[in-house]
Amino acid sequence: MRTGATVRTAVTGVGWAVAGPDFDPVTALAVRGMRHKDRASRFAVRAARRALEDAGLLDAPELDGAAVVVSSNFGNLDPVCDTVTTLAAGGSTDIGPMRVPQLSSAVSAAWVALDHGIRGPNLTLCNGASGGLDAVAAARNLIAAGRATAALVIGVEPDSPAVARLHRETAGSRWIDGAVGLVIEPVRQAVRRGARIRAEIAGYGRAHDERSAVRAAGATAVPRLGAEANARFGRCSGALGVVQCALAVERLDDPDVPEGEAVLAVAGAGTGESDGTSVAALVLRLSRGRHT
Amino acid sequence: MNTYDGDRRVVITGLGAISCLGTGVAAHWDGLLAGGGEPAEVPLPHLNMRTTKMYLVDRADVPAQPASHAGVELGSSPRLAVAAAEQALADAGVEEAARAAVPVVLGVELGNADMQEIQRSAGRTAWTTLTPAAAVVGAEIGSRAASTSVGNACSASGYALTIALDMIRAGEATTVLVGGAEGITRAGIGAFNRLGAADPVRCRPFDRNRAGTMFGDGSAMLVLEAAGHARRRGAEPYAELAGAAWSCDAYHPTAPDPSGDQIVRAMTEALADAGLSSSEVGCVIPHGTGTPLNDVVESQALHRVFGGRTRALPLFSLKAMIGHTTGAAGAFACLTATLMLRHRTSPANTPIEQDPECDVWVPQERPVRLEAPAVLVNTYAFGGNNTSLVVRDVAGAVSDMAGGGEGAARVGTGVAGEDAEGARGDHR
Numbered sequence: 051m052r053t054g055a056t057v058r059t060a061v062t063g064v065g066w067a068v069a070g071p072d073f074d075p076v077t078a079l080a081v082r083g084m085r086h087k088d089r090a091s092r093f094a095v096r097a098a099r100r101a102l103e104d105a106g107l108l109d110a111p112e113l114d115g116a117a118v119v120v121s122s123n124f125g126n127l128d129p130v131c132d133t134v135t136t137l138a139a140g141g142s143t144d145i146g147p148m149r150v151p152q153l154s155s156a157v158s159a160a161w162v163a164l165d166h167g168i169r170g171p172n173l174t175l176c177n178g179a180s181g182g183l184d185a186v187a188a189a190r191n192l193i194a195a196g197r198a199t200a201a202l203v204i205g206v207e208p209d210s211p212a213v214a215r216l217h218r219e220t221a222g223s224r225w226i227d228g229a230v231g232l233v234i235e236p237v238r239q240a241v242r243r244g245a246r247i248r249a250e251i252a253g254y255g256r257a258h259d260e261r262s263a264v265r266a267a268g269a270t271a272v273p274r275l276g277a278e279a280n281a282r283f284g285r286c287s288g289a290l291g292v293v294q295c296a297l298a299v300e301r302l303d304d305p306d307v308p309e310g311e312a313v314l315a316v317a318g319a320g321t322g323e324s325d326g327t328s329v330a331a332l333v334l335r336l337s338r339g340r341h342t
Numbered sequence: 343m344n345t346y347d348g349d350r351r352v353v354i355t356g357l358g359a360i361s362c363l364g365t366g367v368a369a370h371w372d373g374l375l376a377g378g379g380e381p382a383e384v385p386l387p388h389l390n391m392r393t394t395k396m397y398l399v400d401r402a403d404v405p406a407q408p409a410s411h412a413g414v415e416l417g418s419s420p421r422l423a424v425a426a427a428e429q430a431l432a433d434a435g436v437e438e439a440a441r442a443a444v445p446v447v448l449g450v451e452l453g454n455a456d457m458q459e460i461q462r463s464a465g466r467t468a469w470t471t472l473t474p475a476a477a478v479v480g481a482e483i484g485s486r487a488a489s490t491s492v493g494n495a496c497s498a499s500g501y502a503l504t505i506a507l508d509m510i511r512a513g514e515a516t517t518v519l520v521g522g523a524e525g526i527t528r529a530g531i532g533a534f535n536r537l538g539a540a541d542p543v544r545c546r547p548f549d550r551n552r553a554g555t556m557f558g559d560g561s562a563m564l565v566l567e568a569a570g571h572a573r574r575r576g577a578e579p580y581a582e583l584a585g586a587a588w589s590c591d592a593y594h595p596t597a598p599d600p601s602g603d604q605i606v607r608a609m610t611e612a613l614a615d616a617g618l619s620s621s622e623v624g625c626v627i628p629h630g631t632g633t634p635l636n637d638v639v640e641s642q643a644l645h646r647v648f649g650g651r652t653r654a655l656p657l658f659s660l661k662a663m664i665g666h667t668t669g670a671a672g673a674f675a676c677l678t679a680t681l682m683l684r685h686r687t688s689p690a691n692t693p694i695e696q697d698p699e700c701d702v703w704v705p706q707e708r709p710v711r712l713e714a715p716a717v718l719v720n721t722y723a724f725g726g727n728n729t730s731l732v733v734r735d736v737a738g739a740v741s742d743m744a745g746g747g748e749g750a751a752r753v754g755t756g757v758a759g760e761d762a763e764g765a766r767g768d769h770r
Contacts, residue, residue: 142390
């Protein structure tokens with residue numbers, strides 16, 4: 051477990067569960083097994099399955115020692131508000147028993163682990179707007195520290211009545227309703243199993259201010275991802291960094307992009323979606339031919 | 343950045359605590375020796391449920407400041423966190439100038455919920471950030487490094503400690519402030535009532551009449567530091583955070599896996615990470631919540647890890663004395679393990695009528711002397727999120743444990759300041 055943080059890690063799978071041509075939440079979230087799950091968990095398990103499929107790791111033995119890392123700030127907001135209202139109006143006996151697990155911020159990560167028998171670290175971050183990038187970095191760190199064989203990172207924010215109200219009260223007009231998943235694994239393992247390496251994680255930094263974070267990520271000269279995430283989905287909150295990484299991977303997927311091209315994602319204080327806490331910066335780099 | 347390449351071991355150099363046992367680490371230890379706290383009625387209206395008690399911090403001890411942060415009014419949890427953080431940093435002797443580079447990693451599950459409930463009761467319904475504690479602590483101590491809020495329910499601060507450990511090992515920081523804080527929330531108590539997992543009498547793990555857990559509020563904080571860095575600045579470590587491991591049951595969203603396979607794995611891997619064998623563990627602070635299934639499964643898992651030695655291995659059932667502090671439970675347990683190593687003793691447990699299905703040793707008559715250099719800590723949570731941590735005596739003090747030293751009955755009865763000085767002298 052004490053291996054140094056020198057293990058190279060890469061994104062090998064991306065899975066979207068956001069309304070669009072190939073995903074209809076109305077039908078996709080109403081399938082068998084969803085009944086007792088909250089909306090965030092429903093999105094999370096769909097994104098997880100798609101990301102694992104994309105990486106070719108569905109039902110793979112590598113998953114037993116893998117990690118699940120979820121970033122979500124409002125995933126359990128609706129169940130919590132709902133429960134407080136129920137208690138105020140009646141009593142604890144009026145709470146639906148299947149609503150209880152949904153009070154935990156960690157419930158989506160638990161469902162994803164249950165769905166795929168993933169028994170490694172199971173981590174949930176509620177870090178504000180930088181949480182998604184922090185989750186990707188946490189996945190990298192878990193692999194580098196020898197605590198996980200691979201990691202499934204999910205960024206998820208549901209659009210529920212409580213979340214919608216929160217956004218409206220804070221001058222929001224549009225926000226994401228969905229999840230995105232990334233599979234992160236050691237480059238060496240990805241090469242060994244013949245997986246397609248979409249992008250390598252080339253740097254990460256977090257600090258109180260943006261300049262320090264970018265410097266810590268070693269990315270002062272790296273071209274930065276614009277406001278695509280917010281332009282496409284509105285506010286992304288805890289899902290933001292994971293959405294940014296998925297968009298960066300899409301950009302690097304373009305066959306015209308030269309080897310070694312890198313993209314910098316920045317989220318947190320002072321950026322487009324700011325919450326006044328710390329800033330994270332993460333670099334993804336294309337490295338098609340440099341795996342061995 | 344951690345530029346001290348030599349010794350990458352991670353030591354504990356500062357402690358801070360506020361709980362139903364009082365304010366400060368000396369009050370915590372003396373409170374444990376005195377038999378722990380008593381449940382009290384939760385001072386909130388609209389508690390429409392059967393169990394309405396918690397192990398509560400004396401309301402007069404809850405700091406009034408900071409009252410707000412970035413426009414968010416703060417409830418008891420972040421305020422307790424700031425007070426415990428200041429204690430821990432002062433205890434470690436981390437100077438103001440050095441605090442800018444100290445990351446903050448906190449386990450906070452229920453967050454600022456009590457303030458939100460107070461505001462809601464008063465008819466104010468505007469939403470505010472639920473988990474500001476890490477950011478508040480960072481701002482109050484003058485940190486400009488990253489702050490992290492870990493949301494892994496009842497194992498959140500166990501996870502936070504592991505993250506902090508890995509940050510130092512990886513060279514990302516030399517010093518990390520880590521811990522947990524919890525206030526009061528109706529939603530949490532109501533949920534456990536609904537599950538039939540809230541004991542109306544007290545928190546009584548391993549008792550045949552246990553009827554669920556009972557919550558406690560408070561905050562526990564630890565300063566973790568690279569051993570080489572601590573040595574260089576002349577800080578005397580209390581103990582070493584020698585190993586940690588995580589696992590996930592992937593079994594059920596709330597109930598533990600009755601096989602206990604994954605909690606066995608977490609304990610085994612934590613010991614391996616620490617480079618210790620199970621025979622080097624002198625005491626275990628179990629997760630032991632008082633929920634019927636958890637305590638049986640954990641007892642059986644301990645037998646699988648410790649074999650025939652289990653019945654002679656003392657457990658210290660911390661939650662029976664301060665309640666289940668949920669997101670702060672792992673930090674309180676590690677802080678207690680550290681104090682146990684410092685005093686070389688495990689306090690006498692709260693008397694129970696032991697469940698024969700929980701075939702473990704919960705010594706109740708008197709404190710037990712630690713006969714081995716390490717204490718194992720378990721924290722588990724909803725979702726089958728398991729952490730085990732190993733706290734061990736700092737190297738050099740290990741040989742002292744075999745002979746001499748103070749008798750268990752005398753431990754902790756001295757004046758707090760003298761006690762601390764004396765114990766730290768042991769490690770020199």
